[in-house]
Amino acid sequence: xxxxxxxxxxxxxxxxxxxxxxxxxxxxxxxxxxxxxxxxxxxxxxxxxxxxxxxxxxxxxxxxxxxxxxxxxxxxxxxxxxxxxxxxxxxxxxxxxxxxxxxxxxxxxxxxxxxxxxxxxxxxxxxxxxxxxxxxxxxxxxxxxxxxxxxxxxxxxxxxxxxxxxxxxxxxxxxxxxxxxxxxxxxxxxxxxxxxxxxxxxxxxxxxxxxxxxxxxxxxxxxxxxxxxxxxxxxxxxxxxxxxxxxxxxxxxxxxxxxxxxxxxxxxxxxxxxxxxxxxxxxxxxxxxxxxxxxxxxxxxxxxxxxxxxxxxxxxxxxxxxxxxxxxxxxxxxxxxxxxxxxxxxxxxxxxxxxxxxxxxxxxxxxxxxxxxxxxxxxxxxxxxxxxxxxxxxxxxxxxxxxxxxxxxxxxxxxxxxxxxxxxxxxxxxxxxxxxxxxxxxxxxxxxxxxxxxxxxxxxxxxxxxxxxxxxxxxxxxxxxxxxxxxxxxxxxxxxxxxxxxxxxxxxxxxxxxxxxxxxxxxxxxxxxxxxxxxxxxxxxxxxxxxxxxxxxxxxxxxxxxxxxxxxxxxxxxxxxxxxxxxxxxxxxxxxxxxxxxxxxxxxxxxxxxxxxxxxxxxxxxxxx
Numbered sequence: 017x018x019x020x021x022x023x024x025x026x027x028x029x030x031x032x033x034x035x036x037x038x039x040x041x042x043x044x045x046x047x048x049x050x051x052x053x054x055x056x057x058x059x060x061x062x063x064x065x066x067x068x069x070x071x072x073x074x075x076x077x078x079x080x081x082x083x084x085x086x087x088x089x090x091x092x093x094x095x096x097x098x099x100x101x102x103x104x105x106x107x108x109x110x111x112x113x114x115x116x117x118x119x120x121x122x123x124x125x126x127x128x129x130x131x132x133x134x135x136x137x138x139x140x141x142x143x144x145x146x147x148x149x150x151x152x153x154x155x156x157x158x159x160x161x162x163x164x165x166x167x168x169x170x171x172x173x174x175x176x177x178x179x180x181x182x183x184x185x186x187x188x189x190x191x192x193x194x195x196x197x198x199x200x201x202x203x204x205x206x207x208x209x210x211x212x213x214x215x216x217x218x219x220x221x222x223x224x225x226x227x228x229x230x231x232x233x234x235x236x237x238x239x240x241x242x243x244x245x246x247x248x249x250x251x252x253x254x255x256x257x258x259x260x261x262x263x264x265x266x267x268x269x270x271x272x273x274x275x276x277x278x279x280x281x282x283x284x285x286x287x288x289x290x291x292x293x294x295x296x297x298x299x300x301x302x303x304x305x306x307x308x309x310x311x312x313x314x315x316x317x318x319x320x321x322x323x324x325x326x327x328x329x330x331x332x333x334x335x336x337x338x339x340x341x342x343x344x345x346x347x348x349x350x351x352x353x354x355x356x357x358x359x360x361x362x363x364x365x366x367x368x369x370x371x372x373x374x375x376x377x378x379x380x381x382x383x384x385x386x387x388x389x390x391x392x393x394x395x396x397x398x399x400x401x402x403x404x405x406x407x408x409x410x411x412x413x414x415x416x417x418x419x420x421x422x423x424x425x426x427x428x429x430x431x432x433x434x435x436x437x438x439x440x441x442x443x444x445x446x447x448x449x450x451x452x453x454x455x456x457x458x459x460x461x462x463x464x465x466x467x468x469x470x471x472x473x474x475x476x477x478x479x480x481x482x483x484x485x486x487x488x489x490x491x492x493x494x495x496x497x498x499x500x501x502x503x504x505x506x507x508x509x510x511x512x513x514x515x516x517x518x519x520x521x522x523x524x525x526x527x528x529x530x531x532x533x534x535x536x537x538x539x540x541x542x543x544x545x546x547x548x549x550x551x552x553x554x555x556x557x558x559x560x561x562x563x564x565x566x567x568x569x570x571x572x573x574x575x576x577x578x579x580x581x582x583x584x585x586x587x588x589x590x591x592x593x594x595x596x597x598x599x600x601x602x603x604x605x606x607x608x609x610x611x612x613x614x615x616x617x618x619x620x621x622x623x624x625x626x627x628x629x630x631x632x633x634x635x636x637x638x639x640x641x
Contacts, residue, residue, distance in 0.1 A: 128225060173209070364394055365393050439453050
């Protein structure tokens with residue numbers, strides 16, 4: 017048993033999740049309101065048999081004990097594994113954690129920390145830091161706040177930081193790797209000079225790099241640390257280390273544009289505020305926030321650039337939703353009618369008064385800022401109004417363009433009340449009957465349930481590795497000609513967190529060496545076992561058939577799990593509220609449709625098995641059912 021399996025074996029998922037939420041017994045499972053979104057009726061199910069959890073509500077997602085802790089704590093796989101290892105009393109071996117790599121990264125963190133201390137010293141004590149001190153005074157940032165955020169000043173000297181870090185024992189190579197010094201025509205020199213510095217930390221408080229603001233008319237006004245092994249501005253949000261607990265507590269994150277905006281917010285007690293790194297949100301920043309909350313408020317300056325940033329932010333959220341979205345069933349009065357992708361982010365817009373930025377507004381009237389955030393509008397309101405304002409709605413062509421732009425934005429909305437609300441508004445503005453808009457939207461939303469090579473529903477995830485999952489990944493690792501097919505395999509097909517990581521790595525790089533680079537070091541042993549998995553010696557065509565067969569069996573497994581969970585939820589609800597009549601009939605038809613899909617899938621498996629066995633070599637996948 018490897019260390020990951022041992023951690024899972026020692027932990028009961030009910031105990032772990034029960035330490036975060038109140039679970040109630042429901043037959044062979046446990047239920048609760050979902051900890052990742054607001055709801056009244058419990059749709060969050062924990063299965064002790066499968067050691068898995070799943071939300072059948074707005075989230076539409078699930079996983080094992082590791083994936084739960086990753087999402088709840090906002091951690092990456094290695095960090096969640098270490099946390100659970102401590103709880104399980106499992107000591108991760110040196111093979112699991114690369115001390116060499118860890119040591120190199122620690123040196124980069126240490127160099128950045130030393131640089132932050134040096135810049136802080138210059139801000140407080142140096143004569144050259146007077147310009148920075150005056151700037152902070154004008155922005156009403158006191159010493160206590162500057163201390164809290166470790167604000168500093170990079171002097172005008174070309175080699176000031178370089179000399180200090182050399183004196184502390186850091187090598188030139190380490191300083192270059194940390195992005196603190198550059199190599200130019202005059203040799204090595206400091207990257208930041210004559211600027212106010214903002215240390216940028218991760219959620220664990222480690223300094224990853226810096227943002228630096230010019231104190232004169234120099235351009236660019238702001239520069240950041242270049243891309244390093246620890247600093248990637250597309251994945252980082254300023255003040256995330258200070259906002260993390262507030263975001264989890266309040267259930268929302270507020271995104272502003274500038275460092276000073278975020279500092280002013282935290283100084284005045286608004287600890288859910290982070291600042292984007294650059295001119296717009298990125299999908300990786302959205303994914304980082306999604307680990308903590310499903311509600312994101314954009315509070316951007318009320319100018320044309322701010323308006324464009326809102327539009328870009330919405331598109332990024334939609335893209336992030338497509339990358340990490342869930343396939344959920346669409347139910348009609350006759351039961352299951354199809355499937356669609358859903359985005360589990362509630363994006364809202366706080367419209368600032370003209371000529372005011374968050375820093376200015378917060379310091380002038382903190383209550384006004386609070387009301388602004390509380391009254392933030394759904395982004396679809398903003399998009400509909402913006403789209404309508406940019407069209408000549410007196411002309412049919414303008415109204416048609418409005419519908420073509422806005423209707424696709426509703427394609428990921430699963431709440432029928434919300435969907436009906438916006439269809440009604442769009443109907444009034446575009447002078448188009450609601451039923452016509454609804455019909456067009458249905459064509460965008462619903463996908464045929466039997467669409468080839470697609471998962472039918474989000475699935476429950478097991479904590480123990482399924483031999484079928486291992487076999488599928490082993491096939492992809494062993495047969496390089498199949499790796500392109502990994503791109504079409506959805507994450508939800510696999511149940512274990514580590515197998516999902518391997519699949520994601522296969523999608524990132526189809527080369528064997530590349531796969532090992534893209535998985536966490538802690539999973540090296542798991543990847544090695546998959547690579548050495550015993551299997552028949554397949555010809556290329558046989559390997560492809562075996563992969564298809566294995567995928568079908570996994571999809572059947574997932575559908576069976578969905579049937580069991582949905583049947584339990586429906587039965588539980590009928591018992592609680594005494595459902596009868598049309599709703600009970602709908603529930604019965606939903607169960608019948610799930611049974612029908614299972615029978616169709618079983619028929620497909622048998623037909624595929626005949627085709628496989630009739631081919632040359634009589635392929636047998638041996639995937640345990």
